[in-house]
Amino acid sequence: MNEIMDIKKAVDRLSPDNAKSILRLVLHQIRLLKEQTASPEGAAAGLMELYDRLMTYDDRKLSWDPDPGCTHVHIVTGESFAGSMKLALRELGRADTHKIVTLNDNYAIGPIGGLDTPEGRQARRDWFKHNIAAALEDDADSEAEYDALLRKLDQIPEQAEIIVWASRSVYEQTGMRYALHLLRHKPNAIRVCDACAICDTLDKRPDHSETYRRSGEIVPDKLREALLQAEHGSRLSAGDIRRLAEEWTAIAEQGGVLRIWRDGAVREVPADHFDPYLLEMLEQVTNAADAGGFVKAARIVGAAIGHCEQDIGDAYFEYRLRELIYAGVLEVRGIPAGLRYYSVRRK
Template sequence: MRNRPGIARAIDSLEGQGAKIYLAFALEQIRKLKEREAPLETSVSELIELYDELIESAEKKAAWDPVPTCTHVHFVVGYSFAGSIKAALKQLNWSGTHKVITLSGNYAIGPVHALDSYEGRKARRDWFQDHITESFEVCDDPEEDYDQLLERVNKIPEQAKVIVWTSRNACEQTGMLHAFRLLSGRSNFLALYDACTICEELDNRPNATISYRHSGEIPSDKLQAALVRMKENSYLSDSDKTRLEREWQTISKQSGALRIWRDAAVAEVPDDYYDMYLLDKLDKLRPASDPRYVKAARLIGEAMGCCEQYIGDAYFEFRLRQLIYEGILEIKGVPSSMRRYSVRRKKLSSN
């Protein structure tokens, strides 16, 4: 039997205990079909889901594995920026020699203390589970994503130049420092680029300016120009690497859950830093004399649109719920997601 390429990759990607688990699951579904223990549709659906999961996992792995001729590896923060830079690389016909490693978390929020340790990563996951309603899905093995990240770092070819992208916000700056921590000890040439600054310099004119808050806002056609502008001899010096390592050590010792970009540096601020800002936006949308409720999604959208920092809607929604719990706001609806409830200032009792 001749396997299709996708199936062959899926088979090759299975190893040891993982292969046994998938095989056992498939055999169990086939047994149910044979003995008519479960409806036909149920077992077939389970087998199709298993197939899709294996094919998707193998494709992701194949998309990363660098070829011997790989010349560049790009570290980016966030799926939005990753998608744009991958599109830009494809448009430049560089996809074969340029690979991308994505740091998916929002480094502006949540604890980043001791992320080199299992305890530190668990504390961060626990915080997201406890405070962010639309948090990431926790897999059976909570360390799986981190192990995959380390595996990708270890597979970076020795001859490849590693480029870490950042911008003027706490999320990408902290992610950038984490990337250099992961790269510590490698012999690759390392470079650091600010995508927003490069694109602004290329596009801004005396009569027309544009400012990006984070790299995910940059369209792929603009990123092509930034990629072409990379200087092949712009490597970080040993003193630069030492400075970045010190900056990471400073941030990774902090225990707070919110960071902003202030005075050209990442600054830790109290969890309630934006509470008064949210209340001010609410009062502008609905004065205290107006009894109507405001949709949480509308309020958070207003807060994000006016905020100079890149924080993300999840943190604003978390603080909105805290204001409800503290009795400052009243709620109508179910706070399972920001689109399902509305808020207003709590009215003081006349008694």
């Protein structure tokens, strides 16, 4: 009973904006677990971390304020990876000196031009609002999140080494380049580490081979080993940082809404790049069709995520499925307001 009262008090102390932000984080973690696109351990660690923060809430603790003795700052992409990273650092006894900054936005999709300006950020929010059914974007919240990110990066102590984590995932590769664009004037030593590549090497043996598509799939015990290995990585030169930051600028200026990771680079592709692939997935899951030949949208998108080498997320696939409906390629039954609410078949 006392614990229930403590939870009530913790919730009552939250401002409306903080409450909405926390609810989004919780729903995002549950969604990742339902879709099996994140490790259960990482998602659970993120939720437990959030619980601990809420139960000991005060303004100082919810603001990101690294200790002056902070030695490392890890910049990661996605809440699932952040949860695993927090747990791994805690188990290594480094939670006090190693801090985490999380990039939550998926820069593989949507316009990314001019994000340093209010107009560019508004254009991106507008695109999500008009095209991504699952988007929980709010103008005020998004601007607050952007300001909070800049504040966190600005507060990194000069002596702290910055480690930006990016695997072969285009979601992480675009995030890494954006991070280096924002960090390009910082005096700190910076290195880029690939947790998936490190774990692939550690796991290779004759009787076992596991390949990770994104860092969020790595369980915390494997991530601990990756953290120890990362200490031996080389630091980026000023030229490396400038090159990667300029790559972000060049990609952003192209003006498209879809990027993939191919041949070791982030490349823009047409918005309908995955349309033939989605139609192929529809053919592969026709055994799940009902008597009328309709297949649930969630089943098609789930198959697309499971077989795709690109890590762009389910929201973009669902957006293109709706575009195929609007183009007359697919017939729809139900209301395309979310994956659970409609089914499609070839026209």
